[in-house]
Every structure is written in C-alpha cells, then in structure tokens.
Amino acid sequence: MTDFCKLVNMPENDKQGLSVVTCTAPVNIAVIKYWGKRDEDLILPINSSLSVTLHQDQLKTTTTVACSRNFQQDRIWLNGKEEDINNPRLQSCLQEIRRFSRKRRNTGDSTSDASSVSHKVHICSVNNFPTAAGLASSASGYACLVYTLSQLFGVESEQLSAVARQGSGSACRSLYGGFVQWKLGTQLDGKDSLAEQVESESYWPELRVLILVVSAEQKSVGSTSGMHTSVETSQLLKYRADVVVPSRMEEMIRVIRERDFPAFGELTMKDSNQFHAICLDTYPPIFYLNNMSHRIISLVHRYNQYYGETRVAYTFDAGPNAVIYTLQDHLPEFVQVVRHFFPPEVNGEEFVKGLTVCSADLSEELKRDINMEPTPKGIRYIISTKVKH
Amino acid sequence: MPENDKQGLSVVTCTAPVNIAVIKYWGKRDEDLILPINSSLSVTLHQDQLKTTTTVACSRNFQQDRIWLNGKEEDINNPRLQSCLQEIRRFSRKRRNTGDSTSDASSVSHKVHICSVNNFPTAAGLASSASGYACLVYTLSQLFGVESEQLSAVARQGSGSACRSLYGGFVQWKLGTQLDGKDSLAEQVESESYWPELRVLILVVSAEQKSVGSTSGMHTSVETSQLLKYRADVVVPSRMEEMIRVIRERDFPAFGELTMKDSNQFHAICLDTYPPIFYLNNMSHRIISLVHRYNQYYGETRVAYTFDAGPNAVIYTLQDHLPEFVQVVRHFFPPEVNGEEFVKGLTVCSADLSEELKRDINMEPTPKGIRYIISTKAGPGPCVVKDPNHHLLGADGLPKKSAISH
Numbered sequence: 001m002t003d004f005c006k007l008v009n010m011p012e013n014d015k016q017g018l019s020v021v022t023c024t025a026p027v028n029i030a031v032i033k034y035w036g037k038r039d040e041d042l043i044l045p046i047n048s049s050l051s052v053t054l055h056q057d058q059l060k061t062t063t064t065v066a067c068s069r070n071f072q073q074d075r076i077w078l079n080g081k082e083e084d085i086n087n088p089r090l091q092s093c094l095q096e097i098r099r100f101s102r103k104r105r106n107t108g109d110s111t112s113d114a115s116s117v118s119h120k121v122h123i124c125s126v127n128n129f130p131t132a133a134g135l136a137s138s139a140s141g142y143a144c145l146v147y148t149l150s151q152l153f154g155v156e157s158e159q160l161s162a163v164a165r166q167g168s169g170s171a172c173r174s175l176y177g178g179f180v181q182w183k184l185g186t187q188l189d190g191k192d193s194l195a196e197q198v199e200s201e202s203y204w205p206e207l208r209v210l211i212l213v214v215s216a217e218q219k220s221v222g223s224t225s226g227m228h229t230s231v232e233t234s235q236l237l238k239y240r241a242d243v244v245v246p247s248r249m250e251e252m253i254r255v256i257r258e259r260d261f262p263a264f265g266e267l268t269m270k271d272s273n274q275f276h277a278i279c280l281d282t283y284p285p286i287f288y289l290n291n292m293s294h295r296i297i298s299l300v301h302r303y304n305q306y307y308g309e310t311r312v313a314y315t316f317d318a319g320p321n322a323v324i325y326t327l328q329d330h331l332p333e334f335v336q337v338v339r340h341f342f343p344p345e346v347n348g349e350e351f352v353k354g355l356t357v358c359s360a361d362l363s364e365e366l367k368r369d370i371n372m373e374p375t376p377k378g379i380r381y382i383i384s385t386k387v388k389h
Numbered sequence: 390m391p392e393n394d395k396q397g398l399s400v401v402t403c404t405a406p407v408n409i410a411v412i413k414y415w416g417k418r419d420e421d422l423i424l425p426i427n428s429s430l431s432v433t434l435h436q437d438q439l440k441t442t443t444t445v446a447c448s449r450n451f452q453q454d455r456i457w458l459n460g461k462e463e464d465i466n467n468p469r470l471q472s473c474l475q476e477i478r479r480f481s482r483k484r485r486n487t488g489d490s491t492s493d494a495s496s497v498s499h500k501v502h503i504c505s506v507n508n509f510p511t512a513a514g515l516a517s518s519a520s521g522y523a524c525l526v527y528t529l530s531q532l533f534g535v536e537s538e539q540l541s542a543v544a545r546q547g548s549g550s551a552c553r554s555l556y557g558g559f560v561q562w563k564l565g566t567q568l569d570g571k572d573s574l575a576e577q578v579e580s581e582s583y584w585p586e587l588r589v590l591i592l593v594v595s596a597e598q599k600s601v602g603s604t605s606g607m608h609t610s611v612e613t614s615q616l617l618k619y620r621a622d623v624v625v626p627s628r629m630e631e632m633i634r635v636i637r638e639r640d641f642p643a644f645g646e647l648t649m650k651d652s653n654q655f656h657a658i659c660l661d662t663y664p665p666i667f668y669l670n671n672m673s674h675r676i677i678s679l680v681h682r683y684n685q686y687y688g689e690t691r692v693a694y695t696f697d698a699g700p701n702a703v704i705y706t707l708q709d710h711l712p713e714f715v716q717v718v719r720h721f722f723p724p725e726v727n728g729e730e731f732v733k734g735l736t737v738c739s740a741d742l743s744e745e746l747k748r749d750i751n752m753e754p755t756p757k758g759i760r761y762i763i764s765t766k767a768g769p770g771p772c773v774v775k776d777p778n779h780h781l782l783g784a785d786g787l788p789k790k791s792a793i794s795h
Contacts, residue, residue, distance in 0.1 A: 235623075235624050235654075236616045236619065236620065236624070236654065236657065239616065239619045239623075240616065243615075243619075244615050244616070266663075269663070270663055273660050273661055273662075273663070273665045274615075274616065274660075274661050276660055277616065277657040277658070277660040277661040278657070280653050280654075280656055280657040280660055281653055281654050281657040282653075283646075283649070283650055283653070284677075284681045285653045285677060287674050290671070291670070291671050294667050297664075297665060301664045
C-alpha cells in the first residue's frame with residue numbers, strides 16, 4: 001500500500017530479536033454516515049458509508065509496534081497511558097492479523113521473520129490532536145494499529161479492511177486516502193464488507209476542511225451503544241439503510257467525480273441531519289447536537305443563502321464538533337465569518353490551527369444579512385486542513 | 390338560539406378547547422383543502438384551564454365582516470378566515486334552500502363581527518389556532534344553524550388541527566382517501582370521562598427567539614424529508630391503531646411510551662428537513678432527560694412528554710404520580726423566588742422527594758428554566774355560553790372594554 005506513511009520498509013531486527021515498525025494513519029470524516037450494525041461481532045454495517053480522509057499533517061495517529069521473543073505478554077500504551085490489552089476489539093485485531101500471518105507463512109509466502117507471529121508485541125500509540133477535541137480517534141487508531149501490525153507480520157494490504165473493521169467499523173475507511181467508501185457487503189461472513197478508494201486525494205485539490213472544536217460539554221452516549229439502541233428502536237432507520245442510503249451513495253460518488261461542490265455540500269448536510277434525526281427517533285432519544293451546533297448550522301445556511309449557492313457545508317458526528325467542507329476560494333471569508341459570530345477568547349490560544357488561512361474582510365451587508373447574535377467563546381478553536389492520506 | 394333584537398342583531402358566544410396531539414399531524418397532501426398526509430390523534434384539554442371564547446354578532450346594519458383577536462382588530466381577509474366564513478355560509482345556504490332552516494333566513498347574507506379571546510397568554514406558545522378556529526366555526530354554526538357533522542371540514546380549512554378541538558376527550562382526525570377531503574374528518578375515540586385519572590401538565594419554558602411557523606415548516610418537510618413519506622405511509626397507520634387500543638385499555642405505560650416516541654419522531658422529521666428545523670431547545674432536552682431518568686428510577690413509564698412546534702413541554706401522567714412529579718420539576722427547575730405562581734390551574738398536592746430519587750436523577754438544577762406550569766386534564770368539546778353578560782361584543786357590535794384578556 002503506497003498511500004500510507006511507513007517510517008521503515010522492513011521491520012528492524014537486532015541481536016535481541018527485536019523487530020520494530022512505526023506507522024502513521026489518518027482520521028476520516030464521513031459524508032454519508034455509518035450508524036447501525038447488522039452483525040455486532042464482525043462489525044458489519046446496515047448501510048454503506050463514504051468518507052473524506054484528512055491530511056496527516058494536521059491530524060494523525062502514530063503507532064509503534066515492537067515484537068520480541070523476550071516479551072512476556074502483549075501490552076499497549078495509548079497517549080502515554082497503559083491500557084487494558086484484553087479489550088475485545090483489540091484482541092479481535094491482534095488475533096485476526098496473526099491468523100492472516102500464519103496463513104501466509106503456511107503457504108510459503110513469508111518474507112518476514114517466521115517466528116515473530118508467536119511472539120508478544122508491545123504497542124505504543126499517540127494522536128497529534130487532543131482527545132478532548134472530541135474527534136473520533138478510534139478510526140485512525142485502529143487503522144494505524146492494523147497497518148503497523150501488517151507491516152511487522154507481513155500481511156497483504158487487501159485483507160486489512162476486514163481486520164480494521166473489526167477493531168472499529170469506520171477504521172477501515174482510514175486505510176485509504178482521498179475519498180473512501182465502506183461497502184455494506186452482502187455475505188454473512190463479512191468478507192465483502194470492505195473499504196475501497198473512490199478517488200484519490202489529489203482528485204479535488206480545492207476542497208478544504210475546517211474542524212470547529214466546540215466548548216467541551218457533558219459526556220454523550222457512546223457510538224457503539226448509541227447505534228445499537230437506534231437499530232433496536234428507530235423505525236425510520238431501516239428505511240434509511242435500505243432505501244435512502246443506497247441512492248445517496250451513488251449520488252455522492254457521482255458528485256465527487258464531477259467535483260460538484262454545491263451538490264456535494266447539500267448532500268453532506270442532508271446526511272448529517274438525517275443521522276441526527278435517526279438519533280432523535282431512537283428510544284430514549286440521543287442528542288448529539290447542542291445549542292452551539294444549532295447555531296453553526298444556522299450560520300452555514302444563512303451564509304449560503306446570502307450568496308444564493310451552497311459554498312460551505314457542515315457535517316456532525318456523534319458529538320457537538322462541526323466539520324466544515326468548503327472550497328479554498330471561500331475559506332478566508334468563511335473563517336472570518338466564524339471568527340465574527342463566534343468571537344474567541346481575547347488572549348486565548350491560537351484560534352486557527354493547522355493550514356494557514358489568509359485574512360479577509362467581511363462586508364457590513366453580509367454581517368447584517370446573516371443577522372445572528374455573536375456567541376463569544378462558543379468555539380474554542382478551528383483546525384484548518386485538507387484532503388490527504 | 391341567537392338572540393335577536395329590534396336592530397336585527399343576533400349574538401352568540403361559545404367556548405372551545407385546546408387539544409394536544411399524541412400522534413402528530415405534520416404535512417399536507419392538499420394545501421388548499423388542508424388534507425393531511427397521515428391521521429392524527431389528540432387529547433382535548435379542559436376549558437377551565439385553557440379555552441378560546443368567541444362572540445359572533447350578526448346584523449343587517451354591519452357594513453363589513455370584522456374580527457378582533459385578543460383585543461386587537463385583525464385582517465378579515467386572512468385566507469383561512471375567509472375559507473371558514475365562506476364555507477359556513479355555503480352550508481347555511483344549502484340548509485336554507487332545502488327548507489331545514491330554523492334560523493333567521495336573512496342572517497347568512499349579513500355581515501358579522503367576531504371577537505375572540507384566549508384565557509391563556511399567546512406568549513405561552515400554545516397553539517391557539519386550533520381552539521381559535523374551532524370556536525369560530527362552532528359559534529358561526531350556532532348563529533347560522535349549520536349541522537355539527539359538517540363542522541370538521543370547515544374547521545379543518547381554517548387550521549388543520551382545529552377539527553380535533555370540536556370534540557372532547559380523545560379525538561382522531563382521519564386522513565381520509567377522497568381527493569375532495571369530504572372524508573377527512575375528526576371523530577371522538579373516547580369521551581373525556583373515559584380515563585379520569587389522566588392528568589396533563591404544560592411546562593411553559595422561558596421565551597426564546599421565534600421558530601419556524603407550522604404551516605411553512607410542514608410544507609418544507611413534505612418537500613425535502615425523505616423519511617416523512619415513510620412515516621406517513623407506514624409508521625403512523627400502525628401507531629394510530631396502537632394508540633386507540635392503549636387508550637381504550639387505559640394502559641398508561643404503553644400510552645406514554647408511544648406518545649414520547651411520536652413526539653420524538655416528529656422532531657426527527659424536522660431535523661431531516663432541509664434546511665433543518667429545530668423546535669426543541671436546550672431546556673426541552675433537559676425536560677426529556679428528566680422524564681427518562683424519573684421513569685428509569687421507578688422502572689416503568691409513569692410520566693410522558695410531548696412537544697409541538699415549540700419548546701414547551703406537555704406532560705401526561707396519572708393523578709397518583711402528579712404531586713411527586715410536579716415536585717421533581719420544581720426541584721430540578723427551581724422557579725423565581727418571588728415570582729408568579731409556579732403551578733396554575735388545577736390544585737396539585739404537595740409531596741416530598743426522597744434523597745435517593747434526587748441522587749439517582751443526577752441532573753444539575755436549571756433555575757428559572759421553566760416559567761410556570763399549568764395543571765389540567767382531559768375535557769369536553771365546544772359549548773354555548775348562555776349568560777349574555779359574557780358576550781364579548783356590546784349592543785353596538787363592538788368589543789366591550791372588558792373583552793381584552795391577559
């Protein structure tokens with residue numbers, strides 16, 4: 001797999017029989033949402049989904065895996081803290097990777113150290129973005145883990161989708177750059193429920209992404225249990241999965257290929273809203289969007305209405321943070337609009353992190369037409385990024 | 390019978406109730422006739438706590454139709470108003486032509502003066518168009534002698550849910566199949582005395598910015614929500630059957646759960662609309678959360694919420710649970726210390742809350758999050774006010790000074 005960052009080509013091997021590999025993996029943000037499983041063990045979804053992979057310069061997980069005959073047991077450290085290796089999802093990934101590796105070895109394909117699969121591993125993983133940012137790090141985390149293990153044990157990249165998926169559903173989409181779809185699949189064993197690239201990151205270079213990190217609020221319902229409750233209780237969800245999403249997937253792929261931003265933006269917003277509608281149709285209802293999210297949504301619609309076209313689009317996952325898609329031409333003005341209606345702390349941290357955004361002036365007419373009360377400190381900071389691997 | 394005096398002035402005064410839907414109406418299949426895409430079911434509230442009072446005066450001396458709402462003269466040319474007036478007059482003429490009339494044969498061609506007041510503030514955000522149009526139509530029918538069976542269609546054309554306010558107790562508005570809407574009518578499912586233990590609380594939330602109006606909101610939903618058609622065609626029909634069944638069985642836990650689910654689904658459709666519509670605000674979310682935690686503490690559905698196109702909550706419960714739940718609301722939404730009366734309407738006994746319950750609910754109190762509560766119950770349909778002192782219009786056909794409410 002050439003899209004991915006590998007910091008070494010082959011595991012280093014030294015006198016102690018220690019092999020070490022370090023890799024990085026990206027975050028992805030869905031524009032057609034995954035919410036609901038048809039199989040909880042294999043993590044098979046009820047509908048296909050499609051995401052945009054974000055640039056690793058701004059957001060990434062870095063994972064080092066070391067393997068040695070001297071290690072007593074598997075161990076894992078996440079963001080500096082040792083975690084429980086017996087987490088079922090972690091175990092799933094480790095077992096699956098080892099299984100694929102043994103299969104490879106048994107067919108005589110192996111170029112790696114034949115004994116490493118039975119050795120224990122030490123795993124250390126860090127994100128370059130704060131957990132408090134509420135950005136789902138399980139996708140990048142599991143993608144990175146699985147990819148790094150595959151480098152260590154010599155597993156073919158085609159099989160990684162299924163392994164990553166069993167760690168965290170959306171992790172399989174982080175195995176590719178650019179625009180990625182996770183196909184629902186039809187087989188009960190999930191062998192055809194895989195991610196594949198729709199278009200590469202260089203396909204639409206004008207596309208830009210902003211992450212609006214909203215002030216921290218109380219803990220929400222976790223995704224795994226939330227989507228389970230939705231499947232159990234929402235009568236609208238089955239209809240979404242069976243009827244709405246299949247046609248939206250086709251449309252999304254088409255508008256990306258045509259680089260049709262207004263259509264891409266509108267469809268992205270509609271699918272975000274429908275996901276949150278399903279959460280509201282769940283019993284008990286789940287509220288991920290808060291007052292600040294509503295204001296951001298309002299701002300986007302008024303901004304687009306002012307120009308009479310969809311220039312900016314929002315999408316929200318299972319939390320209040322907004323991910324904004326726009327084209328680079330509109331970026332400076334829209335960032336200034338956000339700054340104006342969500343004025344940051346005066347001597348606080350840097351408001352716009354990541355890629356540099358040029359300054360821009362706002363016309364009085366635009367401000368007047370948007371007609372919203374500013375919400376000071378409603379947004380903690382913005383991460384400016386783009387599509388990449 | 391309309392009073393008739395030497396000036397040929399006929400006056401009738403009636404009152405009509407508010408209704409709160411438990412299976413929601415949201416979306417029309419015909420904008421002119423106001424035909425819905427799905428059936429709906431509501432509970433009619435008691436007029437002692439909430440009602441519209443309307444006086445209609447009719448005289449050969451009046452130059453034109455005029456209307457006063459809550460003390461202010463409004464535009465009589467509002468299309469919905471015109472719809473009601475024309476329809477009632479049409480039915481009345483038809484009756485007269487078939488020789489059934491017992492009313493003054495000439496009154497239908499006379500102009501009317503209409504004066505209407507609510508005994509609840511508009512700021513309370515309670516949809517007054519249902520009670521308002523129901524009252525108007527009922528009063529006009531009394532004046533012109535129109536049969537009550539035809540009123541559903543007329544009220545519906547003023548405001549869809551108004552037809553449900555023509556009956557007491559538990560009322561359904563049937564979707565109908567005909568294109569002309571003649572079978573899209575309201576009918577009583579059970580009377581208000583069927584389930585005497587059922588109680589209703591209206592939690593009036595602090596006033597916020599204006600929301601999207603119902604008429605345009607539901608129109609946008611029909612145009613843009615892909616989930617709405619499925620709701621209307623598949624989900625609601627089976628929910629209507631279930632709701633009728635659980636009401637007849639007086640099964641509160643099932644009634645409550647279904648009510649909450651339908652409220653949530655209505656708001657889900659609003660979110661699936663483009664641009665999305667948010668009627669529930671932060672306070673609404675907290676009330677929803679409180680209800681779920683309260684029910685979870687007891688392991689059963691004792692209290693249920695429903696929200697219309699605004700942030701106010703309507704709570705359904707049984708009279709046994711009323712004192713404690715009102716105390717729970719008071720505890721988690723502590724009112725202004727020297728403010729207005731917090732609980733209006735029917736008296737609610739006081740109750741103590743156990744520390745265990747408060748701890749288990751585990752929510753931060755939100756001071757002044759709820760302005761006040763109206764405690765009420767199911768009630769009857771519209772009725773005529775016999776006492777002439779209660780007419781809102783004077784002998785001159787103009788609003789009496791006292792006809793300005795709240």
